Amino acid sequence: MASCYVCGKKKMVGNNVSHANNRTKRYFFPNLQKMKIITEKGPKKVHVCTRCLRSGLIKKAV
Template identity: 60%
Template sequence: MAVCSICGKRTTTGNQVSHSNIKTKRTWSPNLQRVKIILNGTPKKVYVCTRCLRSGKVQRAV
């Protein structure tokens, strides 16, 4: 579910590294917002990351 419908940004995984160099698995989630946008001429509710919203890659429906 956590995927931006514009750029495809999704949850990534990696290691959390402590000061003593102990590594445990962790995830980073993108900042997704469910917004109503104009997609192919029709308004639709989709998940969009805040970077796509801020850069103007989507046109929000009012």
């Protein structure tokens, strides 16, 4: 599973809880998008979460 290049966000573990209070494991996945961004060494294709995209923490390569 990939993680965000900027903030390091990756999948988290939690529980599904039924009406009878039975608990089973489940995963929460971040909304990762693969995009081309500009880094110090030049353009690079990385996974970035939409929160970092919206916050303007990266510069997109055109």
